[in-house]
Amino acid sequence: MTDRKTALVISAHAADFVWRCAGAIALHQEKGYDVTIVCLSFGERGESAKLWKQAGATLEGVKADRRKEAEAAAQALDAHDIRFLDAGDYPLALDEAKKFALVDIIRAVQPAFMLSHSLYDPYNTDHMYATNVAMECRMIAQAWGHNPGQKVLGAPQLYLFEPHQTEQMGWKPDVFLDITPVWEKKRAAIECMQGQEHLWTYYTNLAENRGNHFRRNSGGQSGGRPAKYAEGFQSIYPRTVDEL
Amino acid sequence: MTDRKTALVISAHAADFVWRCAGAIALHQEKGYDVTIVCLSFGERGESAKLWKQAGATLEGVKADRRKEAEAAAQALDAHDIRFLDAGDYPLALDEAKKFALVDIIRAVQPAFMLSHSLYDPYNTDHMYATNVAMECRMIAQAWGHNPGQKVLGAPQLYLFEPHQTEQMGWKPDVFLDITPVWEKKRAAIECMQGQEHLWTYYTNLAENRGNHFRRNSGGQSGGRPAKYAEGFQSIYPRTVDEL
Amino acid sequence: MTDRKTALVISAHAADFVWRCAGAIALHQEKGYDVTIVCLSFGERGESAKLWKQAGATLEGVKADRRKEAEAAAQALDAHDIRFLDAGDYPLALDEAKKFALVDIIRAVQPAFMLSHSLYDPYNTDHMYATNVAMECRMIAQAWGHNPGQKVLGAPQLYLFEPHQTEQMGWKPDVFLDITPVWEKKRAAIECMQGQEHLWTYYTNLAENRGNHFRRNSGGQSGGRPAKYAEGFQSIYPRTVDEL
Amino acid sequence: MTDRKTALVISAHAADFVWRCAGAIALHQEKGYDVTIVCLSFGERGESAKLWKQAGATLEGVKADRRKEAEAAAQALDAHDIRFLDAGDYPLALDEAKKFALVDIIRAVQPAFMLSHSLYDPYNTDHMYATNVAMECRMIAQAWGHNPGQKVLGAPQLYLFEPHQTEQMGWKPDVFLDITPVWEKKRAAIECMQGQEHLWTYYTNLAENRGNHFRRNSGGQSGGRPAKYAEGFQSIYPRTVDEL
């Protein structure tokens, strides 16, 4: 473990981290954080339609392709590390061994903050399952009786990144992050997702509109910061501060 | 207007700011802010039971006593300024002139953040009325067509301070402020409230327990900050940041 | 003021108390309470369609007819008293004088509990307005500085009686009252509402089905009480008890 | 009154209908509806920053400019009619006479459905005020005792159009409308808003992304309709149907 600050992304499928928090990853890397990405699955069954439409597609082949894409995206973001738990998707399911493997990663990383999915998602039950696992494994990582002797986890914030149809998920952002300085990296990571080209414009539009929200909330027509691109996050836990 | 940062408290009755955000006031004064307190009423009818039980009590006499207490409390906190709109209580009601007077104060202060009551309070409709007025006047202060030529307001956060029975009000804190360095000042302000001595212990207990929440959320048994006293606040608007 | 326990119903329109809490009124009268009903309006404009369809209908005529119906219903329930504030409907609006008149009634009655409408009603804004007035006037009645010397109000529960389409109003009952012993009185009061005969069966069905809910929640197939008719209520404030 | 179906838009300020439901207006006009737009105010004080920054701006001048823009936008959409109640903004406030004027319009139009703002908006209290007025006046228009002899209103749906920051307003769309056939008209109406050019791209991005939501919810990669632009709406009342 180095002296650098760290962060941890828990992504249900291989591509989720790209659409939803690539800006946060790239930005914090530039700020001196080491950001580790954990993909619980490759999204091999449920989020690889284009690959399955090709003749001769196999599960292992699809997983390999998705892994390559995700690694390329992580590289485009200068992410410190990307890990794959290969827990299966549609449905995603982690047994105790997989959960403890995730706890090992959390403890090894000792993140200053964590990122995962929304609490509710009626379109994609894998997403809300991943969030529950994130909360559960964060708790286990804090237990002094789990692998006694290891450094236990403190109380990192768990940010929920933006789901696809925010209002349907009951997701409400309470923080907007200005990702203008790293937008080109996020766009590059997005373009690694060759199988989902129909979403490139969608998430570019979204980043621009979140930039508008950043400007409004930082002062609007009287003092607002001219952010061009932003990402939104919902906090699970309250913050502790010395100044409001 | 000076170069100092500023904050604005909108208190429905004369004593609300003491129980609910005296720590925030004293702390930000120490940090170089100028904090202005606006009491919309004196709480003269509804929150002065002890005074009304005295023989010969009159409305003007009660208001004068409550004003003196509030001014003493503000002084104990080193608050920059305290203003009284005298809009009446039980029920509190501001006509357009009073609202525009509040807008004048908001624009003169140009607060970096504002503080007011919870969104809902079935025990005390004055409290939720005050919050609605705070949101409405914040909006008017942002209007370029209101008293054109004046400096319009930016987009300050509106923090909701802690109501009496939090769960009944649907109030959920998302930020805890460590007020340990100014606790003695808050306690001194509390003791200015001679008419409500039964609440001194209550709010001391509360500050200690919020200190526990501060410790838990800042790391618990692994890295938590040893705050002894804290206050909680609920944010209305999302934050805009450069780092999570 | 007698030694009898008392209760107070605040009804936006003249007929609301019949459909929504006639059972509670009759039952508590039988138990020795004095129940006072306040009709804020007659429902003369918005809830008297049948009367307005008659040739020569006038506002005063409609009000007189509605008053007669309401008085007959109150009599059928043996209600202690029924009062009419005549504050107008569609929209209902109480100025300060009307509110203080309601406060006078609250203080005179000193109710052990109060009854009014749901917190939200997108079909009928008068209903939610009445509930807000009930909360506001309950607060004023508690103020030692309002008409000093009068006996101030304690902290009576405010029960919200059942609105027409419960789910649309966000109303959730937390208490069911067995009104089997007084069902005939409620039915008689319902039949006083000559202008709304289409609702007689509706509210009879409802009382039967709420009876089913009473049976289920009191033990179901293992010990449930065989109530045949019930009414549901939502409490605004927590209860204080010596035994769970 | 003609035999054509009708709809009614209630817009707090002069430009709201453009950003939020211009597609619905143009589309229903093409489908044979007569759509009437009511602007409760011109947004003259609070939503005309660019005009106020011009030398010599006056309230009447700003109102005239805003009126022209709104009329041009209505024309671009082929809207049947646009009406201005001139009730003032920041804050918006309708007295009884203005409310009854709105009721007159509702009854004259006899809309098959109505459109207005979200139920909550902490950035803009005029918006939520307008929605409350819409619900209240819909209720008054249904009253047989209001201007007896006039045709009373049935039970039109009230759709809440999309607010600026949906998640902060607690707004959740339950219906998406494909506005691809009339997109050019909406864009033309948007471009009438010369004072708010910074929002043109914002609402174009939004319409594209809502198109994505339309595609997903109509079948996604297996049968989804290739809508390019859409608008979202939240229904206040349940629908009544003969087939699910």
Added chain:
Amino acid sequence: MTDRKTALVISAHAADFVWRCAGAIALHQEKGYDVTIVCLSFGERGESAKLWKQAGATLEGVKADRRKEAEAAAQALDAHDIRFLDAGDYPLALDEAKKFALVDIIRAVQPAFMLSHSLYDPYNTDHMYATNVAMECRMIAQAWGHNPGQKVLGAPQLYLFEPHQTEQMGWKPDVFLDITPVWEKKRAAIECMQGQEHLWTYYTNLAENRGNHFRRNSGGQSGGRPAKYAEGFQSIYPRTVDEL
């Protein structure tokens, strides 16, 4: 697979579909749909009290009786098909094989819409479990990598049918279906439930009262449709339309 439209009901126990959506089943059959009912369990342990009170009752015997009742009810409704997964009740639990069997049915049926239970039910955790399974299996059925080559599922609506005590379940109907034309069939299906005769009147009352809600929401005293019986449903996903 035929050219007829189809629908799918997912019922936790054998009788749920009768009380909660028998009208929808019969009506859509009459409209030319093929409606398939899947009973995840027979309700053999938890919803067969009357049978267990008989001497000599056995699990297999109870299951056989419940199956017969359910088949008779399905026949009374002219339902296209009824299937039993026999996954056990109190608690209901589907392993991966059972879930994939349900996915097979979903894909074979290719429903235009699905029906299941409420999202929350503190009285009956089997009910909310069934809804989660419905959402999860709908998602798996959409996965191109699940049994590649099969026709994947589009995006059918998931309607939540009416639970027993709606307000306790947080269930809010957004659509009412007029089942007057098929009421006799629903009543006949209800009367197949010999073990639960105490519920016959309950659900008849309910259907009548939902008819009242249909009338109100379709126009009330000015244009409402004279439906005598109705059923209510809550939609999980937004609708996509060409006209509001």
Added chain:
Amino acid sequence: MTDRKTALVISAHAADFVWRCAGAIALHQEKGYDVTIVCLSFGERGESAKLWKQAGATLEGVKADRRKEAEAAAQALDAHDIRFLDAGDYPLALDEAKKFALVDIIRAVQPAFMLSHSLYDPYNTDHMYATNVAMECRMIAQAWGHNPGQKVLGAPQLYLFEPHQTEQMGWKPDVFLDITPVWEKKRAAIECMQGQEHLWTYYTNLAENRGNHFRRNSGGQSGGRPAKYAEGFQSIYPRTVDEL
């Protein structure tokens, strides 16, 4: 089974029942109830930090210590019985056999009411898991087909006792219990928790402040009961009563 009334506490970890409902336990014992406590786990991994910091700590040793503490606390409260299911913690997980063992206890006890955790707890997923198990096993205990011949359960209330940070858990008390008469017993039980001395003051403060809430809700300055200590609870099910 005796003729005494009974109650059942379901505690995720060994100490939860002490902080959260020790007053209710001691009070009901004094009132003639037999209160049984079930600890699903010892909190051996996640809530025994102090023990794990000691040299040579082992899982069995920690469990034994926690058991002793819990038994001492139960004794201090005169609790009728305390049972340990030893299902493991961080994460807590009950297989079918453990669940059925809990059902056996529920049926043997036949509680008049049950107590467990809040519905949501992002800090401690064991807590919300325990509540779900409580609801599920209450349902199984009501099933006539589960161990036919045994006495089935009626419909006992399930009270949710107070979690650590109430607002974060969405917990809202609807009943306050005056525990003044047994405060010394609760304090004695608290002091059995040698490993968590930092919480003694916290829960004493809390009990005092809940006493304030009791006083307010029982009448405040006009008739309030002078309770010094109280506990709060949230009810899952509606009550059935003969008098409001």
